[in-house]
Amino acid sequence: MISSRRPLLVHPPAGSLRLVDVxxxxxxxxxxxxxxxxxxxGERACGTFPVxxxxxxxTHHFRVLREAGVVQQREVGKHRWTALRADDLxxxxxxxxxxxxxxxxxxxxxxxxxxx
Amino acid sequence: MISSRRPLLVHPPAGSLRLVDVxxxxxxxxxxxxxxxxxxxGERACGTFPVxxxxxxxTHHFRVLREAGVVQQREVGKHRWTALRADDLxxxxxxxxxxxxxxxxxxxxxxxxxxx
DNA sequence: GTCTCCTTTCGACAAACGTCGTATGTTTGC
DNA sequence: GCAAACATACGACGTTTGTCGAAAGGAGAC
Numbered sequence: 001m002i003s004s005r006r007p008l009l010v011h012p013p014a015g016s017l018r019l020v021d022v023x024x025x026x027x028x029x030x031x032x033x034x035x036x037x038x039x040x041x042g043e044r045a046c047g048t049f050p051v052x053x054x055x056x057x058x059t060h061h062f063r064v065l066r067e068a069g070v071v072q073q074r075e076v077g078k079h080r081w082t083a084l085r086a087d088d089l090x091x092x093x094x095x096x097x098x099x100x101x102x103x104x105x106x107x108x109x110x111x112x113x114x115x116x
Numbered sequence: 117m118i119s120s121r122r123p124l125l126v127h128p129p130a131g132s133l134r135l136v137d138v139x140x141x142x143x144x145x146x147x148x149x150x151x152x153x154x155x156x157x158g159e160r161a162c163g164t165f166p167v168x169x170x171x172x173x174x175t176h177h178f179r180v181l182r183e184a185g186v187v188q189q190r191e192v193g194k195h196r197w198t199a200l201r202a203d204d205l206x207x208x209x210x211x212x213x214x215x216x217x218x219x220x221x222x223x224x225x226x227x228x229x230x231x232x
Numbered sequence: 233g234t235c236t237c238c239t240t241t242c243g244a245c246a247a248a249c250g251t252c253g254t255a256t257g258t259t260t261g262c
Numbered sequence: 263g264c265a266a267a268c269a270t271a272c273g274a275c276g277t278t279t280g281t282c283g284a285a286a287g288g289a290g291a292c
Contacts, residue, residue, distance in 0.1 A: 169250090
């Protein structure tokens with residue numbers, strides 16, 4: 001038989017995504033950076049994200065995003081490619097990703113000089 | 117007079133709300149229920165929300181929501197009135213609250229009818 | 233074959249979270 | 263003045279989270 005490959009990557013079906021899980025997944029600066037990077041540049045290998053955390057930490061964040069249904073991952077060779085489930089998210093929660101990405105793109109500094 | 121002698125309720129200015137804080141505040145079923153109740157029915161006293169947690173727990177959730185800038189509270193007599201900062205949120209993160217509330221209203225129903 | 237690269241899993245840790253019961257303080261009403 | 267109603271503050275508890283380093287394992291290159 002075919003060798004049992006790596007542990008199967010579980011992805012929740014598009015129809016069963018839960019809002020609280022998605023919000024929780026996005027309520028973290030590192031994960032928000034990951035999502036925005038995917039949004040801007042499309043599918044990516046894990047090691048190519050502009051975040052400053054240990055590889056094992058990044059794996060943890062990917063699992064949170066994956067189990068919430070925000071991203072999907074597939075394996076090709078020795079790389080694991082990660083992509084945004086933009087269509088699924090938009091089908092389940094129309095406009096949510098767009099609005100959050102637009103808000104995340106805003107500078108943390110207010111127009112009147114307010115900090116953060 | 118309007119002001120009270122109780123410890124002053126601190127509310128972050130509208131321009132300095134942080135997206136991750138708002139998302140984190142909304143990434144909880146109880147708090148999401150509170151926000152939706154405010155959205156539907158306007159200002160309310162603390163004890164009148166359709167949630168099933170201890171009063172002290174509810175106070176904790178109100179603080180999370182208040183410090184994230186999602187709600188504001190004012191005191192009148194022996195009641196504390198809580199209101200949604202819909203305008204401030206929409207100014208800082210346009211459309212965010214609308215989209216999340218719309219998503220929260222979707223048929224995501226849990227086992228015991230819990231909303232998501 | 234061996235070796236290297238990429239990513240994950242496995243503890244481990246401190247910090248934060250959600251929950252509660254009890255005590256405290258304020259306001260209203262008797 | 264005294265008691266009840268409303269909401270908070272405090273302390274406590276178990277769980278979850280974000281973080282890391284070390285070890286493991288598959289895929290491709292040599």
